[in-house]
Amino acid sequence: MPRTMQAILAAGLVAASLNAQAQDDKALTIGTLNWAENIAVANMWKLLLEEAPYNYEVELSNVGKSVAFSGVASGDMDISLETWLPATDASYIEPHKDQLVIHDVWYEGAGMGLVVPSYVEAESIADLAEQGETFDYQGEPTIVGIDPGSSISSLTEEAIESYGLPMRQLSSSEVAMMAALDDAYRRQEPMVVTLWSPHWAFAEYDLKYLDDPRNVYGDEEAIHWFSRKDFAEDDPWLTAVLNAWYMDDDALGSLMAMIEETGDPAEGARQWIDENRALVEEWLATGEENAQ
CATH class of the missing domain: 3.40.190.100 (Glycine betaine-binding periplasmic protein; domain 2)
Incomplete structure (x- = not known):
């Protein structure tokens, strides 16, 4: 085969490979609140999902609380990682309840x-x-x-x-x-x-x-993640992975502490992932099984 033809075929194969890789990349926008635990888990998931072989392109959209719910409901954002239920965030959900899906609990005792x-x-x-x-x-x-x-x-x-x-x-x-x-x-x-x-x-x-005998602040609640209405259909794998995600006080506390110590959410989350790879792999493996 002439070298010119070989070069053309090789270039075509490279282009096809790059195109396939680009098609495998998935864009994800996460509505992020400026709260310590939300910043921590958002940066953690951004880093995890951008790793190979997942290759997501993750954008963290820093918004106010009400905008997180309206933005996910409208589809401007795909997911947000924190809503407190059954009481605290009920009023934020109510106007958008037909456009949102509230998924599984990832932290209890809030x-x-x-x-x-x-x-x-x-x-x-x-x-x-x-x-x-x-x-x-x-x-x-x-x-x-x-x-x-x-x-x-x-x-x-x-x-x-x-x-x-x-x-x-x-x-x-x-x-x-x-x-x-x-x-x-x-x-x-x-x-x-x-x-x-x-x-x-x-x-x-x-x-x-301080004790709250009149219960103004309510009882302990659970933290869920939530998505736009059709997200689970569009990305069943990530839906299963996030539903498998769960953190206790030690796990979440150590993640937030690492970020506070480093002064950089991305660097702190990276160090925490490196030190807690077994837990992370457990979420991912469970999600894989549940998505099948």
Whole structure:
């Protein structure tokens, strides 16, 4: 065969191979919330799915909570990895219930409420009605919170009213809230923040939830992942894998702690994957079996 023809055939085979590989690549957009546990698991799954032989092209779309639900429902995003049920996120799901699919639980025992350092005398939210002045922040008795669109923010406004607290809620970001807590903790000063479990802060600091006798913040819940309506039909393999995914406090806590230690979500998630390959392979293998 002439060398020119051989070169043409070789180029054709390479092109066909590259084309087949491109067709094997799958695009996936994950609606990501700016919360420690959500950032952690989103980066973990991005890295895992971009590995060979899976070869996904994963985009993390950082959005607010309500946009995560509307964006997945409209198909602008394929999945999002965190919804708290049965109560916390029910109102976010309701407007989109016909366009969303709520999938399996990957974490149990989730909760939220008002949290103080263990050295603080208060034991109950009701105690803040008399001790509110103790928690002075920037010149006012304050509960330091996160973004005003979050469920915990609205529940905290309910708690202030229900318990008659002489305090304001100062909405900020998780980063700003944790910076305020860290500063107060280092100086052993009173501080009350809105916080939730799972969160790396409970490994870093000696903290306690204030009792909630009126149950404003509700009972413990489970965290599910959710998708657009037709996602399971489009990608049965990944649906099965994510349904097989489950993390306990040790697994999730160590992932978040690794990210906090490195200061880089991708690098922290990569190190955690390397150290927990057996667990990761278990999710993937179980998903493979269930997808068949």
